[in-house]
Amino acid sequence: DAGVTQSPTHLIKTRGQQVTLRCSPKSGHDTVSWYQQALGQGPQFIFQYYEEEERQRGNFPDRFSGHQFPNYSSELNVNALLLGDSALYLCASSPPGGGKETQYFGPGTRLLVL
Amino acid sequence: GDSVTQMEGPVTLSEEAFLTINCTYTATGYPSLFWYVQYPGEGLQLLLKATKADDKGSNKGFEATYRKETTSFHLEKGSVQVSDSAVYFCALKSGGSNYKLTFGKGTLLTVNP
Numbered sequence: 001d002a003g004v005t006q007s008p009t010h011l012i013k014t015r016g017q018q019v020t021l022r023c024s025p026k027s028g029h030d031t032v033s034w035y036q037q038a039l040g041q042g043p044q045f046i047f048q049y050y051e052e053e054e055r056q057r058g059n060f061p062d063r064f065s066g067h068q069f070p071n072y073s074s075e076l077n078v079n080a081l082l083l084g085d086s087a088l089y090l091c092a093s094s095p096p097g098g099g100k101e102t103q104y105f106g107p108g109t110r111l112l113v114l
Numbered sequence: 115g116d117s118v119t120q121m122e123g124p125v126t127l128s129e130e131a132f133l134t135i136n137c138t139y140t141a142t143g144y145p146s147l148f149w150y151v152q153y154p155g156e157g158l159q160l161l162l163k164a165t166k167a168d169d170k171g172s173n174k175g176f177e178a179t180y181r182k183e184t185t186s187f188h189l190e191k192g193s194v195q196v197s198d199s200a201v202y203f204c205a206l207k208s209g210g211s212n213y214k215l216t217f218g219k220g221t222l223l224t225v226n227p
Contacts, residue, residue, distance in 0.1 A: 004157075007153070033214065042203055042217030043158070056213045090157055091213075092215075103207075103215055105158040 002027065004093050004106035006035040012112045013081050021076045021109045025093030031055075033103060034066060046091040049074050076109075086113045116141045120218035127225050135189040135221045137178075137204035140202055142194050145206040147171075147180055147187040148215070152201045161189075161202070194225045 005024045013019050025032050031050045035043035036075035045058035049068035063079045072093075078085055088110050115123045121136040149156040162171030176191045177184035185210065187204060204218040 002211075006157075035215075040220075042205075042219050043215070045214035045216070048213050050213075056211075058214060086213040088157075094156075102146075102160060102163060104160065105150070 002018070004029075004091055004104055005111050006089075006091050006106040008109060009107070010110045010112075012114065014114050015081055015083060017081050017113075018077065018079045019081060019111060021078075021089050021091075021111075022073065023091030023093075023106060024073045025091075026095075026104055028071050028106070029093035029095050031094045031096075031101075032068060032072065033092045033094070034076045035090040035092065036060070037090055037108070039087070043090055046076070080096070081113045083113050088113060116145070116206060116208050116212070116216040118204050118206055118216055119220035120202075120221050121222070124222040124224060125197075127223070129196055129225055129227050130193045131225075133189070133191040133194045133198075133223070135202055135204075135220060135223070137187045137189065139185050139187065139204075139206050141206050141208045142212075142217075143210055144182075144210050147178070147186070147206040148205040148207070149176070149178055149189050150203045150205060150217075152203065152220070154200070158203065194223070196225045196227050199223055199225045 033048040034046040037043040045059040050066045068074045088108045091106045094101040117140045148163045149161040162173040164171040164180035170179045201220045
């Protein structure tokens with residue numbers, strides 16, 4: 001049973017560019033959350049997708065947007081990249097239920113903005 | 115709002131030593147509590163969880179008890195191994211209409227042989 005998968009594993013971009021990161025949830029999971037982890041910090045919640053809609057959003061600007069597809073996979077898009085967007089981006093999936101379900105994380109995509 | 119405070123690291127121990135990493139929280143309602151572990155260059159792995167007061171989560175020799183009266187969820191292990199070297203994150207999920215995980219800053223543990 002494959003776990004959460006993310007692509008690409010590493011990415012280098014320059015300031016002002018746009019990036020798209022991808023995530024496939026664990027089998028049987030229908031909810032995808034995205035987190036940003038800066039070096040030496042804990043992950044910060046960006047947003048969560050459920051039923052192809054953004055269900056909750058953290059304190060991130062509109063440059064961060066996402067999408068969930070009918071097969072539950074998800075994309076994170078970041079426009080107008082800043083140096084401060086350099087981080088590990090983590091995707092987490094969770095199974096159907098009432099909201100207290102455990103989130104399972106993928107290996108992450110490491111983004112470097114130059 | 116929700117918040118998690120973990121003991122500052124780094125923590126350096128010798129193999130077979132006793133480990134405690136302190137975690138306290140502030141949350142609305144009755145949160146679920148988690149410990150995640152991150153090995154170098156990897157994503158987060160769930161280590162253990164507890165969903166209500168007085169529950170004890172345990173896995174791989176690690177334990178943590180959900181203490182509502184002290185709003186704490188301290189991680190313990192009786193005898194650490196070199197392979198336990200990693201960053202440990204305490205996290206909470208307050209439920210209801212709040213679906214996000216709120217993490218502490220992490221504690222780096224290094225175990226020397």
